[in-house]
Amino acid sequence: QLSEANERLAVFLLIRSAVTLALMVATVIVTCMNTRRVANPIKFLKKQMDQIHRLKFDGQPRADSYISEIRNIQETFIHMRHCLQSFGKFVPKYLIERLTSPDESVRLAARRLGMRTEVCTVLHISLQGFDGMSEALNPTELV
Numbered sequence: 019q020l021s022e023a024n025e026r027l028a029v030f031l032l033i034r035s036a037v038t039l040a041l042m043v044a045t046v047i048v049t050c051m052n053t054r055r056v057a058n059p060i061k062f063l064k065k066q067m068d069q070i071h072r073l074k075f076d077g078q079p080r081a082d083s084y085i086s087e088i089r090n091i092q093e094t095f096i097h098m099r100h101c102l103q104s105f106g107k108f109v110p111k112y113l114i115e116r117l118t119s120p121d122e123s124v125r126l127a128a129r130r131l132g133m134r135t136e137v138c139t140v141l142h143i144s145l146q147g148f149d150g151m152s153e154a155l156n157p158t159e160l161v
Contacts, residue, residue, distance in 0.1 A: 059083040063092060066099070073111055075103045 059082065066079050079096045083089045106114060116131060 055084060056088065059085075059088050059092065063095060066095065070099055070102060073106065073114060075099065075106070
């Protein structure tokens with residue numbers, strides 16, 4: 019009876035060890051999958067940020083993470099990218115590069131570009147219907 023009890027105990031311990039090992043392997047697999055779900059969107063965002071740093075707006079950014087915090091960062095980045103892209107339509111690329119250079123402050127870059135601070139008065143008025151009319155005209159007709 020004692021050897022039969024020892025056999026049962028040995029079988030039980032062997033099964034318990036096998037189940038523990040299987041659970042550990044499953045945990046490692048799930049952890050790797052979740053790590054990729056976090057890392058891949060961040061890697062893609064990093065590539066997009068590198069492109070923006072070089073003022074390249076190729077491709078379409080996406081916000082497809084299942085993790086809400088990462089998705090929020092992606093959506094904010096997409097908005098920032100859109101704003102910079104719009105800003106780039108009105109300001110020459112070389113000027114943006116100078117102003118955003120990490121080794122120069124904006125004030126120093128502006129001084130080097132010949133800009134200066136002036137006190138001035140600005141009058142802003144809104145004319146009813148002007149926006150719609152101005153959008154329909156070409157610049158020469160508008161002036």
